[in-house]
Amino acid sequence: MPEGVVYLDGNSLGPMPKSVPERVAGVMTEEWAQMLIRGWNKAGWMSMPSEVGNAVGRLIGAAEGTVVMGDTLSVKVYQALAAGLKMRPDRKVILSDNGNFPSDLYIAEGLVGLLEQGYELRTVDPEDVAEAIGEDVAVVMLTEVDYRTGRKHDMKTVTELAHAAGAVMVWDLAHSAGAIPVDLAGSNCEFAVGCTYKYLNGGPGAPAFIYIRPDLADEAEPALSGWLGHASPFDFDLNYKPAKGIERMRVGTPPVLQMAALEEAMKVWDGVDMTDVRQASVALQEQFIKEVERDVPELTLASPRDASIRGSQVSFRFEHGYAAMQALIDRGVIGDFRAPDIMRFGFTPLYLDGANVTAAVAVMKDVMGNNLWDNEAYKVKSRVT
Amino acid sequence: MPEGVVYLDGNSLGPMPKSVPERVAGVMTEEWAQMLIRGWNKAGWMSMPSEVGNAVGRLIGAAEGTVVMGDTLSVKVYQALAAGLKMRPDRKVILSDNGNFPSDLYIAEGLVGLLEQGYELRTVDPEDVAEAIGEDVAVVMLTEVDYRTGRKHDMKTVTELAHAAGAVMVWDLAHSAGAIPVDLAGSNCEFAVGCTYKYLNGGPGAPAFIYIRPDLADEAEPALSGWLGHASPFDFDLNYKPAKGIERMRVGTPPVLQMAALEEAMKVWDGVDMTDVRQASVALQEQFIKEVERDVPELTLASPRDASIRGSQVSFRFEHGYAAMQALIDRGVIGDFRAPDIMRFGFTPLYLDGANVTAAVAVMKDVMGNNLWDNEAYKVKSRVT
Numbered sequence: 090m091p092e093g094v095v096y097l098d099g100n101s102l103g104p105m106p107k108s109v110p111e112r113v114a115g116v117m118t119e120e121w122a123q124m125l126i127r128g129w130n131k132a133g134w135m136s137m138p139s140e141v142g143n144a145v146g147r148l149i150g151a152a153e154g155t156v157v158m159g160d161t162l163s164v165k166v167y168q169a170l171a172a173g174l175k176m177r178p179d180r181k182v183i184l185s186d187n188g189n190f191p192s193d194l195y196i197a198e199g200l201v202g203l204l205e206q207g208y209e210l211r212t213v214d215p216e217d218v219a220e221a222i223g224e225d226v227a228v229v230m231l232t233e234v235d236y237r238t239g240r241k242h243d244m245k246t247v248t249e250l251a252h253a254a255g256a257v258m259v260w261d262l263a264h265s266a267g268a269i270p271v272d273l274a275g276s277n278c279e280f281a282v283g284c285t286y287k288y289l290n291g292g293p294g295a296p297a298f299i300y301i302r303p304d305l306a307d308e309a310e311p312a313l314s315g316w317l318g319h320a321s322p323f324d325f326d327l328n329y330k331p332a333k334g335i336e337r338m339r340v341g342t343p344p345v346l347q348m349a350a351l352e353e354a355m356k357v358w359d360g361v362d363m364t365d366v367r368q369a370s371v372a373l374q375e376q377f378i379k380e381v382e383r384d385v386p387e388l389t390l391a392s393p394r395d396a397s398i399r400g401s402q403v404s405f406r407f408e409h410g411y412a413a414m415q416a417l418i419d420r421g422v423i424g425d426f427r428a429p430d431i432m433r434f435g436f437t438p439l440y441l442d443g444a445n446v447t448a449a450v451a452v453m454k455d456v457m458g459n460n461l462w463d464n465e466a467y468k469v470k471s472r473v474t
Numbered sequence: 475m476p477e478g479v480v481y482l483d484g485n486s487l488g489p490m491p492k493s494v495p496e497r498v499a500g501v502m503t504e505e506w507a508q509m510l511i512r513g514w515n516k517a518g519w520m521s522m523p524s525e526v527g528n529a530v531g532r533l534i535g536a537a538e539g540t541v542v543m544g545d546t547l548s549v550k551v552y553q554a555l556a557a558g559l560k561m562r563p564d565r566k567v568i569l570s571d572n573g574n575f576p577s578d579l580y581i582a583e584g585l586v587g588l589l590e591q592g593y594e595l596r597t598v599d600p601e602d603v604a605e606a607i608g609e610d611v612a613v614v615m616l617t618e619v620d621y622r623t624g625r626k627h628d629m630k631t632v633t634e635l636a637h638a639a640g641a642v643m644v645w646d647l648a649h650s651a652g653a654i655p656v657d658l659a660g661s662n663c664e665f666a667v668g669c670t671y672k673y674l675n676g677g678p679g680a681p682a683f684i685y686i687r688p689d690l691a692d693e694a695e696p697a698l699s700g701w702l703g704h705a706s707p708f709d710f711d712l713n714y715k716p717a718k719g720i721e722r723m724r725v726g727t728p729p730v731l732q733m734a735a736l737e738e739a740m741k742v743w744d745g746v747d748m749t750d751v752r753q754a755s756v757a758l759q760e761q762f763i764k765e766v767e768r769d770v771p772e773l774t775l776a777s778p779r780d781a782s783i784r785g786s787q788v789s790f791r792f793e794h795g796y797a798a799m800q801a802l803i804d805r806g807v808i809g810d811f812r813a814p815d816i817m818r819f820g821f822t823p824l825y826l827d828g829a830n831v832t833a834a835v836a837v838m839k840d841v842m843g844n845n846l847w848d849n850e851a852y853k854v855k856s857r858v859t
Contacts, residue, residue, distance in 0.1 A: 091508050098511045105507040113502060113731065114495055121677060122490040123476050125808060126483045130856070134678055161726025163700030164549060171588055187712055192701035192726065195714035199699030203556055205590035212712065286727065292506060293519055294729035314584030315548030316577035325813050327572055327597065329580035341546025341577065342671065344679035346498065346731045423510060428710050471515070 090440060095449040097424040100264060100402045100435025103290030103354075112353040113346055121345075128345075137348040138296070138317075138339055144355040145285065145298050148363060149262060150272040155303050157335045158351070159343055162263060162284040162297040164313065166196045166230070168338055169280035169299060171312030173228035173257040174200075174208075176279070176305075180227035181208045184256070188215040188235040193261055197230065215240060219250055226256040233271070234264035234400030237431050239392040241269075241400050244276040252277070263287060266298075268370070268401035268437075270363040279305055288401065288437060289358075291351035299338045306334040315340035357439065369438030370401045373446055377403050377434065380450040387457040391431055402435045413456060415467035422452045475825060480834040482809040485649060485787045485820030488675030488739075497738035498731055506730075513730075522733040523702075523724055527683060529740040530670065533748060534647060535657040536685050542720045543736070544728055547648060547669040547682040549698065551581045551615070553723055554665035554684060556697030558613035558642040559585075559593075561664070561690075565612035566593045569641070573600040573620040578646055582615065600625060604635055611641040618656070619649035619785030622816050624777040626654075626785050629661040637662070648672060651683075653755070653786035653822075655748040664690055673786065673822060674743075676736035684723045691719040700725035742824065754823030755786045758831055762788050762819065765835040772842040776816055787820045798841060800852035807837045 090096055096104060120132040129135045142156035149156075159165075170183060183197045189212075197210040213221045215235065222229055229251040234241050244260060251258040258278040265271050267288030273281055281300040285291035301309050311331055316322045317339040320330045331337035374396060381388055381403075388405035407413055407430060414426040424434040434449075456462055475481055481489060505517040514520045527541035534541075544550075555568060568582045579597060586593040598606045600620065607614055614636040619626050629645060636643040643663040650656050652673030658666055666685040670676035686694050696716055701707045702724040705715045716722035759781060766773055766788075773790035792798050792815060799811040809819040819834075841847055 091510075094510070096510055102506075102511045102513075104510055105502060110499055110502045114499055117490060117495045117498060117677075117735075121487075125476075125479070125481055125489055126487045126810060127803070127808070128487075128678060160545065160549065161700065163726035164545065164698065167698055175588075190701075191704075191710050191712060194712055195699045195701055195704060198714045199697050202695065202699075203560075203697045204588065284727070292502075292731060293513060294727050294731070294733070296729075297726070310587065312584050312588045313549065313552055314580045314587075315546065316575075316580055319576075319580060323813065325576045327576060327579055329583045341548035341682070342669070342679045344681075344729045344732045346677060346679070346735060347729045348679070350502075350731060418512070423512070425511060428708065 093421045095422050095445045096440070097422065097434040097436070097449060099437035100268070100287050100433070101425050102286055102293060103288060103437070104440060105292065106290055106354045106357050108356070109292065109350050109353045113350050116346060116349040134343070134345045137345065137352060138343050139336065141348055141352045141355060142298060144352070145266065145289065146300070148358055149266050150274050151300050152274060152303060155306065155335055156298050156300045157338050158296040158298050158348065159339055160297055162282060163192045163196050165282040165297045165299040166193050166261065167200060168311065168313055169259045169282050170197055170200050170228055170230060172309040173259055173280060175310045176257050177227035180225055182226045183210045183228045183230055184218070184221055184226045185210065185212050185230045186215040186218050187212050188237065188240065189230070189232045190236050190261065190263060193230060193232060218247065222250050222254045222256060224254055226254060228257045228259055230259040230261070232261035232263060234268070236264060237391070237427050237433070238404050239400040239402040241398045244278065248276050248278045264400050264402070267358070269367050273300060278302065285351050289351070290354045292347065292354065295347055295351045296344060301335050301338065309337065311337045313340045317341060366438055370436045371396045373436040373438060373441060373443065374399065374403050376443055376446050377436070377450065380447065381405065381453060384450055384454040385457045388432070401437065402433055404431050404433045406430045407432055409462055411470060412464070412467035413462040416456045416462040416464065417452060420452045420456065422449045478806045480807050480830045481825070482807065482819040482821070482834060484822035485653070485672050485818070486810050487671055487678060488673060488822070489825060490677065491675055491739045491742050493741070494677065494735050494738045498735050501731060501734040519728065519730045522730065522737060523728050524721065526733060526737045526740060527720070529737070530651065530674065530683050531685070533743055534651050535659050537659060537688060540688050540691070540720055541683050541685045542723050543681040543683050543733065544724055545682055547667060548577045548581050550667040550682045550684040551578050551646065552585060553696065553698055554644045554667050555582055555585050555613060555615060557694040558644055558665060560695045561642050562612035565610055567611045568595045568613045568615055569603070569606055569611045570595065570597050570615045571600040571603050572597050573622065573625065574615070574617045575621050575646065575648060578615060578617060600627070603632065607635050607639045607641060609639055611639060613642045613644055615644040615646070617646035617648060619653070621649060622776070622812050622818070623789050624785045624787040626783045629663065633661050633663045649785050649787070652743070654752050658685060663687065670736050674736070675739045677732065677739065680732055680736045681729060686720050686723065694722065696722045698725045702726060751823055755821045756781045758821040758823060758826060758828065759784070759788050761828055761831050762821070762835065765832065766790065766838065769835055769839040770842045773817065786822065787818055789816050789818045791815045792817055794847055796855060797849070797852035798847040801841045801847040801849065802837060805837050805841065807834045
């Protein structure tokens with residue numbers, strides 16, 4: 090971690106695991122440069138999406154061979170929704186909540202706009218999801234942990250409700266994978282998707298993942314039926330025939346440099362128990378909430394106070410949150426801002442401890458107590474993230 | 475280039491430009507590791523898809539601001555087809571040819587399967603495309619240069635025929651960009667897509683590109699409406715509103731390491747005139763055909779003999795092409811094989827000269843004349859590419 094930085098934004102972009110540059114350099118100079126096209130076979134590039142998928146799967150309670158990497162999370166959401174709708178041809182509603190990440194909603198909107206008349210994205214408040222799962226819902230799509238507040242849905246309960254109403258369940262684990270224990274198989278959901286550049290530290294633009302419940306993987310219809318999801322891509326048949334299982338959710342040529350960075354980053358998790366990570370994360374969050382509420386009264390807790398329904402982040406509301414966050418970042422305390430007024434802080438025990446939390450709160454106290462955020466330079470919304 | 479290799483497969487995966495590893499290492503150790511989340515702003519990661527798009531655009535005759543990078547080619551094909559169909563709501567046919575890359579056809583098949591009844595992918599022989607463009611065709615989708623034979627469609631003529639019939643034209647430039655001069659603006663087509671890991675040397679899994687004719691960019695409806703194609707992604711609106719112009723074809727978080735590798739690779743093209751590249755490529759191809767037909771009579775030319783309707787590759791048919799290609803690769807002459815019987819050789823004058831061609835043909839003569847391919851080890855189809 091750079092000198093003088095307390096990094097509380099691993100929930101947006103995880104830091105670089107130390108061994109990543111050497112690995113990626115090796116892929117460039119020893120594989121790409123030397124093996125050229127032969128790298129697809131000799132260096133195993135072609136099987137990376139499945140192998141890395143297995144490494145991710147181990148952290149989220151998914152069995153071997155049920156997760157595959159590729160594309161971006163938005164594309165994976167599209168694949169899951171399209172396949173989910175196909176499984177319920179007599180229904181036309183995608184149900185989500187307004188705590189979902191906007192891109193998931195946009196993707197659903199785009200899909201609905203493409204389909205015949207009558208398809209609909211229905212969005213309710215997070216607390217109203219349970220009662221909104223009616224008999225007309227084809228697919229329930231939710232993000233387990235709210236990107237703004239950290240509020241956590243109960244995957245198992247909601248999935249049961251979806252199934253009781255005859256709907257397909259799609260979970261977005263963007264803020265879950267590597268952050269909290271996830272029992273994907275135990276949840277019984279049909280689909281899950283997520284990204285790997287947050288808590289999994291895969292690097293900017295790291296590949297996303299998709300999971301299909303194994304009993305359904307051979308019947309899920311891929312809408313994005315690209316050649317690498319074909320049963321025999323190198324036969325160059327003119328007709329599409331999906332590969333067996335989760336491999337059918339591959340689309341195009343995998344981004345080998347990003348896959349290698351992610352594969353290397355996943356090694357950090359060897360032997361790590363997510364229960365231990367969770368326990369340490371909750372301790373850091375509880376300390377943070379306590380110290381902020383004691384020393385920085387200008388901020389109002391936006392996250393659930395009950396740790397059992399909170400992910401691995403703590404958010405506070407402040408009217409001038411954008412400027413305040415710039416002032417903090419300028420002083421080495423890096424969190425981020427989410428419109429309209431959320432200051433977001435992620436807790437990642439792999440590289441944070443209690444002393445970091447105390448140091449961060451001291452800076453927050455200084456910035457807020459002395460109105461250091463009240464500076465024109467911090468108010469210009471020039472940032473793109 | 476590695477010792478003892480004549481690389482005739484730059485049409486599948488271009489070699490690594492020398493300066494790429496240093497650039498990518500810098501992105502990791504100076505940007506990701508040091509700037510962390512701030513890299514999106516400070517290092518300009520967020521604007522890379524547009525900036526690299528402009529660099530690619532310059533090579534294919536596309537104006538500034540009309541090309542954007544991202545995803546894989548299959549995903550870009552999907553976006554172009556979906557937007558194209560929306561432009562012709564009264565028509566339901568996508569027309570293509572069986573010389574198109576199978577993934578393009580698969581993607582069209584997947585899209586058609588998702589839409590309401592009546593949509594159809596119609597595939598004809600390449601030479602029958604012109605007369606098949608009827609009044610029921612919504613979108614004509616073709617790859618300019620056939621991946622197997624190198625046979626080249628006339629973009630301008632076919633686009634005119636498509637427009638005369640009221641259809642939207644989508645060109646796949648996978649085997650064109652960096653290989654032959656392309657006048658995209660002059661062709662008047664509505665959409666174009668392509669990949670960058672072939673002649674543009676962007677690396678394995680390098681991002682794809684998409685172009686929309688500028689007068690239509692503000693009305694193209696993005697089916698894959700991800701947040702980075704939103705007019706204001708960081709407002710986190712609940713409703714999708716497409717960005718102005720080509721930016722709406724962005725989907726999710728860009729793969730920064732791959733973008734940096736590609737951006738660096740594009741510098742090779744600074745000051746390069748595609749007309750010169752084409753002239754040198756044709757000279758190499760003509761030499762290759764002449765020498766192969768003189769010295770390797772076992773092979774039958776599969777590419778057009780007329781260079782004006784051929785891309786930047788030369789293909790030969792041979793019944794045991796798979797084994798023969800393995801034998802060649804084993805001896806340092808790297809081309810590739812495309813089922814059922816095509817031996818494919820790409821010509822890339824940026825790093826090949828006449829002496830390379832002569833050296834390659836000498837090896838081919840040895841392998842074919844002495845039946846060195848007739849070896850069980852070469853017949854096992856273990857390769858995935």
